[in-house]
Amino acid sequence: MLRNCLFCLVSLNLFCFASLTAESFEGGEYALAGWSDNTGAKSWEFTTEDSSSGDYALTSSPEIAEGDIIVLEIEVTTNRIAFDFNPYFQPYDQAKFYIDGIYKGNLHFTSTGWRELEYNIDYQPHTFRWEVSRQGSYYPEENHFMLLDNIRFGYQLPGEGTKINPYLISSGDDFAYIYSEREHLSGNHFALAGDIDLTGFGHNSGEPEDETAEFYPLGYDSSCKFSGSFDGRGFKISSLTYHAEEYPFDRNKGIFGFIAEGGVVRNLHVSNFDIIGHYSLAGIAGTNEGAIYNCSVSGRIEASGQYGAAAAGIAADNSGTVRNCSADIEILSSYGAVGGIAAKNSGGKIQNCSAVNRITCSSGGVSGIAANLSSASGNGIISGCTANNIFLGSETKNGFYYGGICSTNNTGCSITGCLSTGSVYGNQYVGGITGKNKGEILCCESRADIFGGTYCGAAVGENDTNYDIAxxxxxxxxxxxxxxIPANASGFCGLARDPIEQSFSCGFVSSAEGDSNYAFAYPWQSGLIIDCFYNYSTALAGERFANTSEEPSNAAYTLYSSTVTDSLKYINRGWNFDSMWEMGSDMPVLREDWPIFFADRNADMQTGMSDLDTFRQKWCASPTADNSWREGTDFNKDGDINNIDFAFMAKIW
Structure with missing residues (x-):
């Protein structure tokens, strides 16, 4: 029967996102606020005889009597405890450790020496208990006590933060901890441990009494961008609600705020999010200068910023790479730019991405993939992307530059191998691929219906001077x-200021101004529509510029439903039905392996050693400010020279 039960009860509540907090008993006192010792004499004492760190340690009383139990108990809100201990025991003495009343292990050793124990647990209040007892009357003159030192409480992520052993994230609290240590952790490597439900985390600036726990995106601001790696491992982060109207909470929000050059995010799925703010709002990242691979998002964004990148599904402001990503997004914005994947793509690459969009914006600059494609920091590229625009644009007939893929394709940029479906609404410069083109558009298809004011086309609103579409x-x-103002509604391009080559249209065209319908395009001057065709039977447009002569100067060649599938009509005008085109059921369509057309530089349907040597030189070359480093060898026009291009070369070798 126990004769004495001596307790040292300590209640300690740590700020859960502080750095790992240690109690080392230096100076012969408790360093952490909240310690209390109500046990009286002969319980636990400070000592300088031995310690694992510093000069002091805590010791159970060496004068413990037979049958006595000395208890040290600490209540802490944490997800980790670690401590050092040194036993001075005899064979029948006992030292036990408990967490929340559950026995975790015996600390009894008959050999002395400092040892360490560590436990990672769920973040919540826990009671930690050490019991030291002397059992039996053996070795009465020997030692019967234990030393404790360097007791550490705090927030510690599992893992080491390396590529091989990344830190594991399993809750919204983990994001807050990383924010608190952002100066030290932003360059580390992370992975999800499982799905995370962020219900109860976010920001509600309009509801001061709301008890929502603050959500802290990784790479919270531009002073501490995320430069490490994050692997979602196919898991999902769901139900983030972030409503912010005040600076700085109203911008650069997503799961990430800023991804720096060199930072990588992959294999992450974000669903059911609801974000309200001003600038640079997205499901994955507000600003991306690094790389985002194999990610998907679904949710809603409401943006009201007047300048810059407003909102997008994956990355609002992108100057890095976004590849193999998808978005199912609803966006309501007062101002542009807005996009299904990116809002502003400044010299970045968006490759093999898809978006299902419900986007409403009355001011313009709206797109299914990326709104503003520019070469401010390189050659902006959109390639191999698909946009299904359930609704995209403005129902109020306002705004400029609406495009099913891109609102404005600027100088030095390219859109290649993309598909647009659904509906696009706008006032001026409205197109199924882009509203206004100042760059290069190759091998794209638009099935989108267009509702626009001035300069609207099923493919392009306006093709500006010195820029090609083919x-x-x-x-x-x-x-x-x-x-x-007359609509200039056209089956392909609302206003052609520069050549359009080897392209086709077959959609119905009509407008309030009957004399401003064009079956294919309204050319600014002669000689701009080169070897193009349209199906007059389905266009049913005004006959202005419809021309059936052998050498039309201003118009596309006219075909009818009875002749539109006659491939010889196209072959006679230079169309390549060996490696570029094939005939569909009611119109010519691009072959799936159309990049072979660009790989066969001399059009002889074979590739020789000289072609391979050129490819080798380009592969090894460093990127340049213009496109010259990849000219002639970037066969699928995605901005990279890699194994995909090599495969196309090998296919026709």
Whole structure:
């Protein structure tokens, strides 16, 4: 029967996102606020005889009597405890450790020496208990006590933060901890341990009494961008609600704020998010300068910023790489730019991505993939992307530059191998692929229906001077609602200021101004529509510029439903049905392996050693400010020279 039960009860509540907090008993006192010792004499004492760190340690009383139990108990809100201990025991003495009343292990050793124990547990209040007892009357003159030192409480992520052993994230609290240690952790490597439900985390600036726990994106601000790696491992982060109207909470929000050059995010799925703010809002990252691979998002964003990148599914402001990502997104924005994947793509690459969009914006700069494609920091590229625009644009007939893929394709940029479907609404410069083109558009298809004011086309609103469009098709219908200004509604391009080559349209075209319908395009001057065709039977447009002569100067060649599938009509105008085109059921379509056309540089349907040597030189070359480093060898036009291009070369070798 126990004769004495001596307790040292300590209640300690740590700020859960502080650095790992240690109690080392230095100076012969408790360093952490909240310690209390109500046990009286002969319980636990400070000692300088031995310690694992510093000068002091805590010892159970060496004068413990037979049958006595000395208990040290600490209540802490934490997800980790670690401590050092040194036993001075005899064979029948006992030292036990408990967490929340559950026995964790015997600390009894008959050999002395400092040892360490560590336990990672769920973040919540825990009671930690050490019991030291002397059992039996053996060795009465020997030692019967234990030393404790360097007791550590605090927030510690599992893992080491390396590529091989990344820190594991399993809750919203983990994001807050990383934020608190952002200066030290932003360059580390992380992975999800499982799905995370962020219900109860976020920001509600309009509801001061709301008890939502603050959510802290990784790479919270531009002073501490995320430069490490994050592997979602296919897991999902769901139900983030972030409503912010005040600076700085109103911008650069997503699961990440800023991803720095060199930072990588992959294999992450974000669902059911609801974000309200001003600038640079997205499901994955507000700003991406690094790389985002194999990610998907679904959710809703409401943006009201007047300048810069407003909102997007994956990365609002992108100057890095976004590849193999998808978005199912609803966006309501007062101002542009807005995009299904990126809002602003400044010299970045968006490759093999898809978006299902419900986007409403009355001011313009709206797109299914990326709104503003620019070469501010390199050659902006969109390649191999698909946009299904359930609704994209403005129902109020306002705004400029609406595009099913890109609102404005600027100088030095390219859109290649993309598909647009659904509906695009806008006032001026509205197109199924882009609203305004100042770059290069190759091998794209638009099936989107267009509803626009001035300069609206099933493929392009306006093709500006000195920029080319080639090998594209448009099959969507076009309704021009121009009133004071003629609509210039066209089956392919609303206004062609520069050549359009080897392209096709077949959609129905109509407008309020009957004399401003164009079956294919309105050319700014002669000689701009080169070897193009349209199906007059389905266009049913005004006959202006419809021309059936052998050498039309201003118009596309006219075909009818009875002749539109006659491949000889196209072959006679230089169309390549060996490696670029094939005939569909009612129109010519691009072959799936169309990049072979660009790999066969001399059009002889074979590749020789000289081609391979050129490819080798380009592969090893460093990127340049212009496109010259990849000219002639980037066969699928995605901005990279890699194994994909080599495979196309090998296919026709």
């Amino acid at each position: 090998y594209c098709t448009a099959s969507g219908d076009v309704l021009g609602w121009g009133e004071e």
